[in-house]
Amino acid sequence: MVEAIRDAMDVMMERDENVVVFGEDVGYFGGVFRCTQGLQAKFGKTRCFDTPINESGIVGAAVGMAAYGLRPCVEIQFADYVYPGYDQIVSEAARLRYRSNADFTCPLVVRMPTGGGISGGQTHSQSPEALFTHVSGLKTVVPSNPYDAKGLLIAAIEDPDPVIFMEPKRLYNGPFDGYPGKPAVPWSKHELGEVPDGYYSVPLGKAAIRREGAALTVLAYGTMVYVALAAAAETGVDAEIIDLRTLLPLDLETIEASVRKTGRCAIVHEATLTSGFGAELCALVQETCFYHLEAPIKRVAGWDTPYPHAQEWDYFPGPARAGRAFLETVEA
Amino acid sequence: MADYAPLKLHVPEPAVRPGDIPDFSNVKIPHAGSVERPPVDADPVSIRGLAFSIIRVLNREGEAVGPWAGLLGDGELLEGLRNMMTLRAFDARMVMAQRQGKTSFYVQHMGEEAVSCAFSKTLLPGDMNFPTYRQAGLLIAAGYPLTDMMCQIYSNERDPLKGRQLPIMYSSRKSGFFSISGNLATQYIQAVGWAMASAIKNDTRIAAGWIGDGSTAESDFHAALVFASTYKAPVVLNIVNNQWAISTFQGIARGGSGTFAARGLGFSIPALRVDGNDYLAVYAVAKWAVERAHRNLGPTLIEYVTYRVGAHSTADDPAAYRPKTESDAWPLGDPVIRLKNHLIKKGAWSEARHAQAEAEILDTVLAAQKEAESHGTLHAGGQPSVRDMFEGVYAVMPPHLRRQRQQAGY
Ligand SMILES: Cc1ncc(C[n+]2csc(CCOP(=O)(O)OP(=O)(O)O)c2C)c(N)n1
Ligand SMILES: [Mg+2]
Numbered sequence: 001m002v003e004a005i006r007d008a009m010d011v012m013m014e015r016d017e018n019v020v021v022f023g024e025d026v027g028y029f030g031g032v033f034r035c036t037q038g039l040q041a042k043f044g045k046t047r048c049f050d051t052p053i054n055e056s057g058i059v060g061a062a063v064g065m066a067a068y069g070l071r072p073c074v075e076i077q078f079a080d081y082v083y084p085g086y087d088q089i090v091s092e093a094a095r096l097r098y099r100s101n102a103d104f105t106c107p108l109v110v111r112m113p114t115g116g117g118i119s120g121g122q123t124h125s126q127s128p129e130a131l132f133t134h135v136s137g138l139k140t141v142v143p144s145n146p147y148d149a150k151g152l153l154i155a156a157i158e159d160p161d162p163v164i165f166m167e168p169k170r171l172y173n174g175p176f177d178g179y180p181g182k183p184a185v186p187w188s189k190h191e192l193g194e195v196p197d198g199y200y201s202v203p204l205g206k207a208a209i210r211r212e213g214a215a216l217t218v219l220a221y222g223t224m225v226y227v228a229l230a231a232a233a234e235t236g237v238d239a240e241i242i243d244l245r246t247l248l249p250l251d252l253e254t255i256e257a258s259v260r261k262t263g264r265c266a267i268v269h270e271a272t273l274t275s276g277f278g279a280e281l282c283a284l285v286q287e288t289c290f291y292h293l294e295a296p297i298k299r300v301a302g303w304d305t306p307y308p309h310a311q312e313w314d315y316f317p318g319p320a321r322a323g324r325a326f327l328e329t330v331e332a
Numbered sequence: 333m334a335d336y337a338p339l340k341l342h343v344p345e346p347a348v349r350p351g352d353i354p355d356f357s358n359v360k361i362p363h364a365g366s367v368e369r370p371p372v373d374a375d376p377v378s379i380r381g382l383a384f385s386i387i388r389v390l391n392r393e394g395e396a397v398g399p400w401a402g403l404l405g406d407g408e409l410l411e412g413l414r415n416m417m418t419l420r421a422f423d424a425r426m427v428m429a430q431r432q433g434k435t436s437f438y439v440q441h442m443g444e445e446a447v448s449c450a451f452s453k454t455l456l457p458g459d460m461n462f463p464t465y466r467q468a469g470l471l472i473a474a475g476y477p478l479t480d481m482m483c484q485i486y487s488n489e490r491d492p493l494k495g496r497q498l499p500i501m502y503s504s505r506k507s508g509f510f511s512i513s514g515n516l517a518t519q520y521i522q523a524v525g526w527a528m529a530s531a532i533k534n535d536t537r538i539a540a541g542w543i544g545d546g547s548t549a550e551s552d553f554h555a556a557l558v559f560a561s562t563y564k565a566p567v568v569l570n571i572v573n574n575q576w577a578i579s580t581f582q583g584i585a586r587g588g589s590g591t592f593a594a595r596g597l598g599f600s601i602p603a604l605r606v607d608g609n610d611y612l613a614v615y616a617v618a619k620w621a622v623e624r625a626h627r628n629l630g631p632t633l634i635e636y637v638t639y640r641v642g643a644h645s646t647a648d649d650p651a652a653y654r655p656k657t658e659s660d661a662w663p664l665g666d667p668v669i670r671l672k673n674h675l676i677k678k679g680a681w682s683e684a685r686h687a688q689a690e691a692e693i694l695d696t697v698l699a700a701q702k703e704a705e706s707h708g709t710l711h712a713g714g715q716p717s718v719r720d721m722f723e724g725v726y727a728v729m730p731p732h733l734r735r736q737r738q739q740a741g742y
Contacts (some may be wrong), residue, residue, distance in 0.1 A: 052585045053547055053585065084550065084552070121499075304732060311717060
């Protein structure tokens with residue numbers, strides 16, 4: 001997935017000389033996860049460069065550049081470090097179009113590795129997507145595989161508005177179903193690991209059905225798509241697993257059609273439960289599908305604690321927890 | 333159109349990259365003993381030059397010279413040497429333990445041992461450090477048990493932090509070591525706040541903030557300077573300039589300011605630069621700043637000029653962004669060797685005693701490691717309980733969390 005993300009930036013930097021890429025360690029070194037490797041050598045250090053360690057500065061400078069007419073695609077080293085840049089995202093990037101009546105706009109992408117599963121403790125594991133979906137004016141994207149990552153990132157860079165692009169870091173090197181002890185599977189062995197050369201895009205706001213099923217609709221994104229697939233396989237629940245891909249704008253149509261069909265819904269995310277994006281999904285499903293529901297909607301999520309180090313696999317909502325919720329929903 | 337040539341963006345570059353010959357000829361190094369030692373109540377404006385020089389005590393011959401020399405006796409120097417050697421041995425064992433899969437992550441101090449070990453000795457009981465992940469010498473020099481540090485690193489059943497925190501993010505109020513967050517620079521301003529609290533309460537305790545060269549770019553660094561300046565907070569603000577911030581050379585954070593110490597000048601905070609690989613110089617300058625804080629003269633900014641010899645962390649390989657031999661070319665030498673040579677020169681130490689001390693220290697560290705491992709390592713043996721994951725989020729566990737804990741089966 002790292003290569004796919006790099007390729008998306010490469011393609012867009014080639015096509016549009018207004019695309020610039022910067023962030024901490026992204027220039028010469030190519031990023032701590034190597035997502036920008038080679039871009040400085042190819043496009044020069046005024047198109048791809050290292051910044052001072054200041055997330056407010058990274059986003060703030062990007063807002064200024066975007067308003068000027070560039071298309072910055074910036075990296076925050078870990079989603080856990082975005083908070084110093086949060087004011088620039090919320091008060092500035094998100095509202096520039098609205099408050100200036102489109103006199104100024106802000107076509108920028110803020111990329112950040114998100115999620116846990118790497119023994120990273122509380123400062124390398126968080127999933128703060130709900131802090132962005134709550135903000136009017138932002139779009140929030142969470143890809144789950146290399147094909148989508150490239151296509152969605154290209155769409156994000158082309159989008160006229162600010163996009164938060166969250167890369168589940170546990171998926172960088174292969175799909176992950178929540179079993180840390182199992183041998184890692186590389187993307188090269190996965191159908192969605194195949195990434196076409198050159199330009200293509202995956203539209204923002206369109207979900208993908210990863211598994212068709214009749215008994216239960218599962219809403220998931222990022223790493224949890226694979227956890228949900230594993231849970232369905234283990235429990236034998238005939239789940240329809242929807243990979244949301246974009247949280248905002250949300251593909252409510254696909255969700256609604258599925259829940260109307262199955263009459264049951266479970267939601268899985270890594271982020272903490274309370275006020276998580278699952279709460280929004282739950283409300284929307286209830287509003288649109290109440291008369292089709294045959295059971296209460298279940299949420300499976302990270303516990304409401306900071307992300308722990310030693311107890312990671314008790315914290316992480318893996319296939320066992322997801323499977324239990326699936327069974328409870330279909331048996332209710 | 334303006335009648336000017338097109339603008340061009342300036343992006344700073346380090347002098348050398350992998351494959352080049354390391355070159356520190358741009359680092360101007362004054363002779364040991366050549367920099368003045370002003371009184372602690374000197375007018376900041378009159379000592380602006382200290383922000384652009386480097387205060388040094390140990391010369392090439394291993395002698396302690398100049399106005400900053402003479403503060404430490406042989407016993408104190410030997411203790412300093414032992415602390416630095418302990419930190420180095422501790423690091424080596426923990427880097428190895430990480431490679432063996434006994435923990436997930438480690439950050440070593442190679443080359444920077446003098447900074448935290450010497451600084452620690454200038455504080456009084458009750459003073460509080462707000463450290464980064466690269467100041468474990470503060471704990472070691474304060475006598476914090478090595479076993480407890482290792483139990484934290486292993487996230488085992490005796491981890492004082494219950495397995496919640498990433499390895500090396502220690503916390504010990506008793507040892508004057510504030511809980512490390514992991515988010516850079518956030519704690520610099522907290523150090524100022526702690527110091528302000530002490531002044532509000534007419535206490536006598538002071539605080540010390542810690543930050544790396546790269547992290548001085550964060551807004552919280554500037555917040556700390558303005559608060560410290562405005563309220564004349566009793567705080568020592570330390571910048572450890574080890575030349576690198578992961579792969580990013582210090583020029584990216586420093587910009588056009590010449591030195592990091594110079595950042596203090598606009599705030600009228602006395603700012604000093606010191607040879608961070610010279611135990612005696614670090615001690616002398618830190619002592620000067622600590623004295624100012626205790627005498628209610630306000631904040632001091634210190635830049636320790638040093639070099640990060642090792643990788644940024646166990647997750648990093650510096651060969652990708654700097655010449656492999658760069659650390660050999662670093663002109664300020666190695667802090668352990670320099671102090672050792674000084675003590676030998678004084679007749680207080682010898683090669684034989686050094687070798688013996690090395691062996692003793694290794695034994696001590698190995699014994700601590702054995703003890704720590706008897707309580708488990710990250711993936712084997714005694715573990716913190718899952719209950720601990722739910723505890724401590726709040727003083728009193730709210731009902732929703734209690735429900736979740738029960739759901740989890742604990
Ligand atoms: C707010 C924030 N942004 C980014 C990071 C990621 N990060 C961890 S260490 C580091 C480099 C810090 O360099 P420096 O301040 O020079 O300290 P050193 O590691 O050299 O001691 C970075 C960018 C972080 N921990 N917190
Ligand atoms: Mg540094």
